[in-house]
Amino acid sequence: MILSARVATVSGTRIHCGSNALQGFRKLLLSHEYRKSRVFILVDANTGKHCLPLLVEACPELDAALVFEIEGGEASKSLSSAEKIWIELLASGADRRSLLVNLGGGVVSDLGGFIAAGLKRGIPYINIPTSLTGMVDAAIGGKTGVNMGELKNQLGFFYSPLAVFVDARFLKTLPSDHIRSGFAEIVKSALIGDPVLWRKLLRQGAENILALDILEKPWQDLIMKTMTFKNRITCQDFREQKLRKILNFGHTIGHALESFVLARDEKGLLHGDAVALGMIAETWLSHLKAGLSGGEAMEIISFLKAGYKIQAETLGDLVRKTPSSYDNIYTLLLYDKKISEGQVRYTLIQAAGKPRINRQAGRDETSASLDKIFD
Ligand SMILES: NC(=O)c1ccc[n+]([C@@H]2O[C@H](COP(=O)([O-])OP(=O)(O)OC[C@H]3O[C@@H](n4cnc5c(N)ncnc54)[C@H](O)[C@@H]3O)[C@@H](O)[C@H]2O)c1
Ligand SMILES: [Zn+2]
Incomplete structure (x- = not known):
């Protein structure tokens, strides 16, 4: 059984939920001016392997997107990861009409949101959560951030995603510890x-x-x-x-x-x-x-x-x-x-x-x- 409802928020950040969610994402992708600039996707090693194929199958246009892959895990939620990706984004010509798509758990959405908030004073981004924590919590609410050493979330911005797309099929490959x-x-x-x-x-x-x-x-x-x-x-x-x-x-x-x-x-x-x-x-x-x-x-x-x-x-x-x-x-x-x-x-x-x-x-x-x- 897959989520089938669709939720709209009062603040303008919409959450699309259910087996049609990725179609909703595709519509947004095609209807906006982001295509004229560039679309970037942030994944970690696991979501790159398990979740990206499903997303690209639903949105074949993403074949042209540039994918940034970080290592899985909390250690990647750091200023140095953000810096590396900022450098690559700028080298790839990212601008305020670019779109960053965060495909992953809370580490990817916290880091990706932080990167989007910081680049050129804010570029639009989308969260597509793939972990349970991501779906019920991290992808929603616009808190972005990175850790400083072992201190959690010491740097960050409140910066909302354009929309959140939740498709429970991603959870099939999520390890039980993360459930x-x-x-x-x-x-x-x-x-x-x-x-x-x-x-x-x-x-x-x-x-x-x-x-x-x-x-x-x-x-x-x-x-x-x-x-x-x-x-x-x-x-x-x-x-x-x-x-x-x-x-x-x-x-x-x-x-x-x-x-x-x-x-x-x-x-x-x-x-x-x-x-x-x-x-x-x-x-x-x-x-x-x-x-x-x-x-x-x-x-x-x-x-x-x-x-x-x-x-x-x-x-x-x-x-x-x-x-x-x-x-x-x-x-x-x-x-x-x-x-x-x-x-x-x-x-x-x-x-x-x-x-x-x-x-x-x-x-x-x-x-x-x-x-x-x-x-
Ligand atoms: N911003 C917020 O409001 C908020 C709220 C809650 C948690 N968080 C943050 O989120 C992080 C925790 O989130 P998390 O538990 O999602 O961590 P995570 O992003 O590290 O994901 C957990 C693990 O599952 C893997 N994974 C994710 N989706 C998968 C899938 N579909 N199939 C296979 N593997 C998959 C990831 O690669 C990772 O190894 C913490 O950094 C926490 O501080 C933020
Ligand atoms: Zn929490």
């Missing part, structure tokens, strides 16, 4: 915005959902709901003045864990896995600081631990063998862009569907919440 990782954003979205969906997920159990075929209807419904939710929130508060901050649940500690692992193990921790573990900690913080009941907190924590058991154990081993690991993680939290006046501010939940932004928590409470990942 599990993308699932974390779906759980986050349910916890902050859809208590009915959250109860449904809870009844099913994370392990059982993760065992289902990604092309089956239950997943397609989850993708659709999550994508629509993210789209709605980011349209209402594009620059993250207030409402959009609710999407950060699990991410403050999640990003610190991602950076902590990346500094010690080049394979790093997948973004969604880090968010799932971050949500375990921030659920406990929600109990301590935002009035989430102990019972509901434990339900959420048990659900996440069942889905992300191995990731919690692996991180636990690294934390135990690293001297002053909690101090390191706390220092990373202080680098996070959600810091205000030297304090760590979290997005927490008072209950499923009741997010609370800008909740401050101290070092001791943060440590107690990290313990919940490992005990």
Whole structure:
């Protein structure tokens, strides 16, 4: 079963979704003046191999496009990758009528969006997400960026794609680790915005959902709901003045864990896995600081631990063998862009569907919440 609906956003960035999505993309390609300039496609090694053929089959005109390929993985989301591609784009005559097509997961759309935003003060770009995280999260909302060393997303722009085209057939070749990782954003979205969906997920159990075929209807419904939710929130508060901050649940500690692992193990921790573990900690913080009941907190924590058991154990081993690991993680939290006046501010939940932004928590409470990942 393939997504079949089509969603239009209020901000002018449209999301086309379903088995006709690539036809929609072709129409845009043919109807615009981009053809007179040049079309560029950014892929990574995996999406170049697995996804580009499907895209070119749907849009034969892309045969003439210049393809830039980066290595797969978080390490490619760097200023040096952006610089290399800027140099090649300029050498190929890219101008403001050129179009950059990002075909890949969150690394490709974050990096490609950043490249598009920076080149000649902004060229148009399209996101065609191929990972679950890309579809439900990264490709939507116009946050672009690159990492600085192990520090995540330190450089970036808010810069919207012209449109987003989502075709679930790309997910056929996505490795299961990345399905599990993308699932974390779906759980986050349910916890902050859809208590009915959250109860449904809870009844099913994370392990059982993760065992289902990604092309089956239950997943397609989850993708659709999550994508629509993210789209709605980011349209209402594009620059993250207030409402959009609710999407950060699990991410403050999640990003610190991602950076902590990346500094010690080049394979790093997948973004969604880090968010799932971050949500375990921030659920406990929600109990301590935002009035989430102990019972509901434990339900959420048990659900996440069942889905992300191995990731919690692996991180636990690294934390135990690293001297002053909690101090390191706390220092990373202080680098996070959600810091205000030297304090760590979290997005927490008072209950499923009741997010609370800008909740401050101290070092001791943060440590107690990290313990919940490992005990
Ligand atoms: N901008 C945002 O709002 C936002 C939101 C969430 C995540 N992100 C960022 O996105 C990144 C994580 O996204 P991700 O998990 O998609 O990472 P990713 O882009 O690294 O993709 C995951 C892996 O799957 C491979 N892949 C992707 N699609 C495939 C397909 N169809 N078939 C086979 N292999 C495929 C990729 O090559 C990569 O190895 C992080 O850098 C995170 O910070 C950004
Ligand atoms: Zn995320």
